[in-house]
Amino acid sequence: MKIAVDAMGGDLAPQAIVEGVMQATSELPSDARIVLIGREDAILEIFRQNNFSSSVVDIIHAEDVIEMGEHPTKALSQKPNSSIGIGFKLLKEKEIDIFCSAGNTGAMHVGALFSIKAIEGVLRPAIAGYVPQVGGGYAIMVDIGANADCKPEVLAQFGEIGSLFVQHTFQIERPRVALMNIGEEEQKGSLTAQATYPLLKDNKKINFIGNIEGKDLFTNKADVIVTDGFTGNVLFKLGESFYEIAKQKGIQDDFIDQTNYESIGGSSIIGVNGNVMIAHGISSPLAIKNMLGWAYKQVKSKAYLHIANALN
Amino acid sequence: MKIAVDAMGGDLAPQAIVEGVMQATSELPSDARIVLIGREDAILEIFRQNNFSSSVVDIIHAEDVIEMGEHPTKALSQKPNSSIGIGFKLLKEKEIDIFCSAGNTGAMHVGALFSIKAIEGVLRPAIAGYVPQVGGGYAIMVDIGANADCKPEVLAQFGEIGSLFVQHTFQIERPRVALMNIGEEEQKGSLTAQATYPLLKDNKKINFIGNIEGKDLFTNKADVIVTDGFTGNVLFKLGESFYEIAKQKGIQDDFIDQTNYESIGGSSIIGVNGNVMIAHGISSPLAIKNMLGWAYKQVKSKAYLHIANALN
Structure with a gap:
């Protein structure tokens, strides 16, 4: 299972996000891998500060960041290489099983609607x-x-x-x-x-x-x-x-x-064709760590497939 | 100042209401009189149980009671001699300065609109x-x-x-x-x-x-x-x-x-031409006592006259 996290989303990103991910690695079941999406150098720097190395965390570089105040639709179309843009691209292509972000909530919602889309009938x-x-x-x-x-x-x-x-x-x-x-x-x-x-x-x-x-x-x-x-x-x-x-x-x-x-x-x-979680803008490392626990459960539940089956 | 209380309104009426009034008498300022509106025999019986006698409480007998589940408009027109009906009649005639009830909220709201009416412009x-x-x-x-x-x-x-x-x-x-x-x-x-x-x-x-x-x-x-x-x-x-x-x-x-x-x-x-307070259906004696303290302040403030002056 690949749980992807927007390293750049949130008021305290990337520091708090990466810290939360590091804490989560020791608690998540062994079939979970975490994919951090964001500026690779910034993420690696935080790893270094913490002497962190883990075989269960991957990094996917994203050059851009959608800021908290940006207009969701405009930002998504103008910044395809943002961490949110790349996250939804990977989710759509089923390269990841869930995409989580503490970033721009509107962009997360619009991103889900534009990429994996609403389940037919929703x-x-x-x-x-x-x-x-x-x-x-x-x-x-x-x-x-x-x-x-x-x-x-x-x-x-x-x-x-x-x-x-x-x-x-x-x-x-x-x-x-x-x-x-x-x-x-x-x-x-x-x-x-x-x-x-x-x-x-x-x-x-x-x-x-x-x-x-x-x-x-x-x-x-x-x-x-x-x-x-x-x-x-x-x-x-x-x-x-x-x-x-x-x-x-x-x-x-x-x-x-x-x-x-x-x-x-x-x-x-x-109500969308995939798993998406959003977090508070002010998310702390603890909040991110706990969200990843829920993310694991959500992926395991296959709830979105059950919803799609029930409606179609 | 005359603070009127519906003795019959609320799930625990008249017991809890009358008990709350008895407690309030020792705490309200000396210019406040309380008017209990409801079945006189029931109110007096509670006074007797508590060896209560006070020169600052009046009783106005009301034969009927509007129950909690009754349709407000129907109940008010069919029961002019209910405690709520009489309360609003007295309020309209300025025989009392405020009317308080833990009874049927809809009947209290409709009663206010029909009797003292909305302030012009509200x-x-x-x-x-x-x-x-x-x-x-x-x-x-x-x-x-x-x-x-x-x-x-x-x-x-x-x-x-x-x-x-x-x-x-x-x-x-x-x-x-x-x-x-x-x-x-x-x-x-x-x-x-x-x-x-x-x-x-x-x-x-x-x-x-x-x-x-x-x-x-x-x-x-x-x-x-x-x-x-x-x-x-x-x-x-x-x-x-x-x-x-x-x-x-x-x-x-x-x-x-x-x-x-x-x-x-x-x-x-x-927003109405007078003072009206409503309480929870489950009101206890303590709740009634505390409401009467607020009622005193509300009358003193003349807020409804200030609203009427500002709008007209």
Whole structure:
């Protein structure tokens, strides 16, 4: 298995990315190789500083870098030799099994859509965020930022592809799918939420358990939380802030520690023909290391192939 | 000052409501009288159980009760002698200075619109939720549930009336108004958020500081957080769950304790010609007691008159 990482993506790149990769090598299963994509001299310099040499890390040189503030579509077409451009080229050609980056999120999303493309029948690929649950385990929330405005049909499909993703990644037989809403009753919510509810309820391929509320995000009510990318993003970021506040206050707790973005490290783009993970711009070495653990699981799950089979 | 409380509203009414009122009497300033509206015999029975007698509590008998699940408009027209119906009649006639209830939220909102009515020029009255801030003090988030779908003009006005409300209730000269969004840059967000930003920016009556993100809810970035009632509701409820999770985990912290719904006790309907507060259905005596403290401050602030003057 080849797990590719954009060495140049993120506010602390390449230093933090390469450090995270070095840490990951000792923890990943033996069938995993890591491919670092970026400026070879910069990567080698960090290896040297750390006296690091490993037979399980390859470097693929990329001359250019897409910066955080660049316009995704323009940057991708103008910089085919950027680390993100090369990463998606390799992913499309199946030279790598997953592409991970803490760089420009828009460029990662557009890059996935332009290279490996949406799975046939998928209306809108989305970003699935991992949400730790009190009592253990994780739910995913779909979408957490790729699609700020969603039609009911799009939301309903998030429930279906999210369910397949969770089923295969977490080995949960019938994942509980819930709609994030402002009340438990069917008729509650925005016009979009009201129109989405019956579409989810009528879909016999999923185990729809109804609406959940903001207070239920962490409380193990659902395995797949369906929401638009605006609502999902603000909820996800508020959830991550719990750890920041607790840390400031000197509070240490195993669950709250899991709400730290570093403990998960990345989110998955689902609904595309391949495996893509994106990480926070501020990603630390720990965050990168942990993302690579999830990346390994995601590749093993073959979730995207199961989604493609189910829809076609 | 007469602070009226619906004795019959809430899952634990009238017991928890009357107990909260009894506790409040010893803490409220001496110019506050409490008016309990509800079934006189039930209220008196609770007084008797507690050997309670006070010269600052009046009872106004209401024969009927609007239940939590009832349709707001129907219930209000069919039950004029309900505690909520009588409460709004008294508020309209200025027999009381504020009306508070933990009962049917929809009936409280519709009751306010039908009786004291929206302030002229206010597009949509909204519910302002009090959000404790790390480091002390409170922000308000508008809306937290009355208007699940909001046009940009409505959101922009939440910024203006929210700013006036905070200015007079919290005595903050130029409250910082922010738009809840999924990124800090102006062009970020849903179509609605993108269209709202310039309206807030161009409004010279407010101190608009730009977008904030979910992670900023508690971190003292803004005094007025503008959002639609869907987003605001899910964020507010996730915020309240912080306390519930910490309590389960045995974590005690002054800030986290403030995220407990009981510590604030209620939210304010703003944009109407009078003072109205609503509380959680599950309100405990402590929540009711604390709401009455806020109610006192709200009446003193005359915020609704300031809003009416500013708009007309």
